[in-house]
Amino acid sequence: MIRLTGMYAHTLQRVTGLGLLLYLFLHVRTIHKLSEGPQAFDEALAFFRHPLFKLGEIALLAAVILHALNGIRITLLDLGHAHGRQASLFWRLTVGAGAVLFLAGAIPMFLFAILKVR
């Protein structure tokens, strides 16, 4: 892979997109369990109480933020704006603002998960 900012952005959008698709399948599959009765649904939810899935939730937050912010960047570029600043848009909007939003969401999620376990 060529090591240029646009390629990083392109790859990030694809990887987070695939991650979100995987989440969507899991989500629909779990919700579908409702049709099999409350017990089946509770059993399905119990599967997600594993600490690993808490980390998964935090990773999901990162994927949503990065995918959404890079999506805004791509929309701006497709509308013909900021072509000369596409790399700066990626590092400042997608990565910079994304990191701030991620920390604002991930820290409470993490603390809440720890407190709940205790």
Place this chain on the structure above:
Amino acid sequence: MSSYGVRVARNQGGIGRGYQTFSVELEDRMTVLDALFAVQRDHDPSFTFRCACRVGMCGTCAVSINGIPRLACRTRASSLGAPEIVVAPLPNLPVLKDVAVSMEPFFEQWKRVTPGFRPKHPESKELAIVPASSQYMRMTGGKRDCITCGACFGACGVKATSGEYLGPAAINRALLRLADPRDEAVAPRMKALDSERAGVWRCHTQFNCTAVCPKGISLTDSIVWLKRAMLRRAPFEKLP
């Protein structure tokens, strides 16, 4: 003088033979092209690469330097900031020998957009006056300097996966011809550009082409401009 390890790709008859490293002494202002000449002169006369003008005008010496397509004659070795210079053939093009590639696939796509000027009034003897202040000149400023080096073609991630894709340089060329108020061949160019498998819609706005263009042409801007013009369903209005 600084010492560099020049790691060059070796290839013969379309078969890759790995990389070979040669030690080369270069002055601060010397370029990667000078390094390639030093390899050929001092180490292996059979080492093959392309070059012609040596001043960034012809585009012949485009190669992949440390993973990024660039003109060897315009890339100073000191600007790379590394003691090793890795030189490989341009990606997405068939290798003839060592780092020399065949530009045939590039020009095959180039031909598909009817790159030549097709005058509206071939019989006219009058000079067409296109003022520098006209919309055409302002819009195409900075897009007319393509030297067909193929760096964009080599850097394009879409081209790497789709042999049919026109590539950034051909699309930019089509835009210049379509925007030219003296030109009439709109239909064949639009047909090529609107093709689902080869046209502008394949571009994923990666900006690799723009990032590597040695002439600083915003090729992605040309592609996005065409996409928007085509979506407006007034595929191309000649600019005054």
